[in-house]
Amino acid sequence: MIACSNVSKHYPQGPEALKEVSFAIEAGEMVFITGHSGAGKSTLFRLLAAIERPTSGSIVVNGQNLAALRKSAIPYLRRNFGLIFQDQKLLFDRSVLDNVLLPLAIVGLPAIDAVRRARAALDKVGLLEREKANPIALSGGEQQRLAIARAVVNRPAILLADEPTTNLDSESAADILEIFRAFHQVGVTIVIATHDPQWMARLAPRVIQLERGHLLGGSA
């Protein structure tokens, strides 16, 4: 489903963020990308989500080579992903429900179906009764769950999350992990970048470990 081969990324005037990284992720897998901060996790997240392009190497997602993708094709590629950002990127000028409706408006789902689907997604993360609230009024854990609801509302095949439990207490983090596990059980491919591997034992994911841009563990 995702295949990286010899992926490198340099930033101008910076160190090499990723060096010759190769790995493959099968459909339905749950994969953790771990490493200390600065190891290249977020860079890898941005490359997989086609937010940035690799300096060299190829990333193939669903048979499409991201490095060779036309700019106009990127939006359609992104719709395969549910993206959960480190800073969540919630919109505070609208309600919880409207935040979840945005991805559905983008694909042009009719309003009635969209509202039904958005409510179902909110229900899955336990936020249905907060649909009219402004996200600013939610707790950190609730905001993260809202971000997940927005990511999954389009029923993506791949869920990509960057540090989804940072700044959460252990109880909220456990809730978030339960939600990921539930999606994994219904066949969604889950890729989580995290520096915080405390709950890996519970989920028993495959681990891809990065250190200063190099691949340490995991299978190539």
Add this chain to the structure above:
Amino acid sequence: MNTFLAQHLAAQRDALCRLVAAPLNTVLSLLVIGIALALPSAGWVVLDNLRGITGSASGVQQVSIFMVMDASKKETGEIEARLREARAGNWRFVSRDEALKRLQASEGMAEIIASLPRNPLPDAFVVEPSNTQPESLEQLARTFSGWPKVAHVQLDSAWVKRFDTFLRIGKLSISLLGGLFAVALVVVTFNTIRLQILAQASEIEVAKLIGATDAFIRRPFQYFGALQGALGGLFAALLVFLGSLLLAEPVGELVSLYGAMFALHGLSPGNIAALAAIGAVLGWMGAQLSVAIHLRHIG
């Protein structure tokens, strides 16, 4: 197709909501756009009315040949013969008595003429040349001047020509003015949309990250620009209408002083629709430019 339509409808609704949500901004923008469009349209209306005045006259090109006062029947007969020979076009003879009678019929002239000791008017020929090219008219006038006992030859088309030239200059000036104001309208919309984009930068960023196409992001802004421009065009039509209402009475008075029949006409429904359409297109262009620059900026 349904999705396509739904997305356009949603974008239109979004644009309308934004117009209504900031009424002060909307009114100010409409004022600027309305005035920018009203000035060239008002100029156009004035020119169009002037063209109406000359419309009937401009088609007829006449050359008048005035005989000397003491020209005899035989001498005018000579000119008649020469005219027939020259085959320059239709012509007719206006005798000095006929000319006097016509003048007497004009308002206020009867008394003046009655007080004159004798008929001051000469015999005349009015020629309508078949060839109305300016050069050939000049040529014709020169030929006529050379004929015996001809006192004066007048090209009656001269004033029409001057007027036409004046109208052409007017039209050109208004086109230039219109062009400048069109640019101004694009710039005004560009700026309005830029402010909106800055206010919605986070929404645009998130939408792009989760799979929105550039077209999706552009759409509500384009509709906003077009809607604002169209409303501005209608507002301009209203301004021109009010202006022509104010002018109608004094123009009527002026015209009646000259004993002419003339009614000021304003913008037709077609003109108003065109004004709204021009506003819409220019607003759309401003919005398009603004979003395109922002999208390129954020990559």
